[in-house]
Amino acid sequence: MKLFDKKNIDFGMILTQHGLSKTSFRKILIELFYTKKYSLSVDEIITNLSFPIDKVSVYRALNAFEKNGLIHKVPDMANLIRYALCQSECSFEKHLHNHAHLLCSNCNETYCINDFKIPVVNECKGFIIDNLKIILEGSCVDCQQSYK
Template sequence: MEVAVKKLLKSYHLRSTPVRKQVLDLFIQTSHALGKANIEAELDEIDRITLYRTLRTFEQKGIIHQAIDGSGKTKYALCSHECSEHEHHDHHAHFYCTRCEKTVCMNSITVPKIDIPDDFQIASAQLILSGTCKNCQR
C-alpha cells in the first residue's frame, strides 16, 4: 500500500509527505466519503491546517471531489480516473444515509441533462439521494 500511494502521488506530480500519504491511504481504504472530522478522528494528531491544505491540493489535482449530500457538511471522495487537474467529471449521484450519516458515491448513476429556461446557465448540478444504506436496514 505504501508503494502504491507513493506512486499515485507521483503520478499527480505531488511530493510524498507523511500527511499526504496518510490521507490518500485513508481515502483508498474507505468506501464512503470523508469529512474533515472523520479524517481527524482516523489520523491521530494531524495538524488541521496541513489537513485543510492537503484536501485542497487533492481537490485541485483531481484526486478527490466534494461529495455534496445536502447535509451541509463538506465531504470528499476519491475521483474516478477521468478527473484531472482543475477538471472534474464527477457527475454522479451521492447517496446520504440519514441514520449513519455516511455518504457514498453512486458512480453508475449520472446526473441527467436538465433543460432550463434560456435566461439561466447551469454551472453545476447535484443529484442527492437520501435514505438508509445496507448496514442501517438491518
C-alpha cells in the same frame, strides 16, 4: 466490498502521478481514502489517524488533493463538506463532477451515481446547465437490513 487490495497500491505513486508531493502525512491521507469506502469529513479524517495532525494541514492537503483531481467535495444535506475519491475519469486537467451522490444518513456511506442523467423537465426549457449538485439522502441497503 473492497474494490482493491491495499497491499497492491503504491500510494506514493498515486500522489506523484497527481503532481502532489509525497509527505508522510499525505501518503497516509490518500491511503485512508482508499481504506474507508465512504466519504470523509475533516473531523472524521483526524479521528481516523493514529497521530496528532493540525486541522489546517488537513484542509490544505484536501484542497491540494481536490485541485489535482484526486478527490472531490461531497456536500451533505447539512451543507457540511465531505470528500470522496474521484472516479477514474477525473484527472489533473479535468474534474468530472457532474454526477449525483447517494448519501446514507445512517452510516455516511457515499455512493457516486455515474449513470445519472439530468431528466428532461418542462421547466428546464432554455436553461443552460453548467454545474450539478445532486445529493440524494436516505438509507443504503446495508443500513436497511440492519434494522430488520
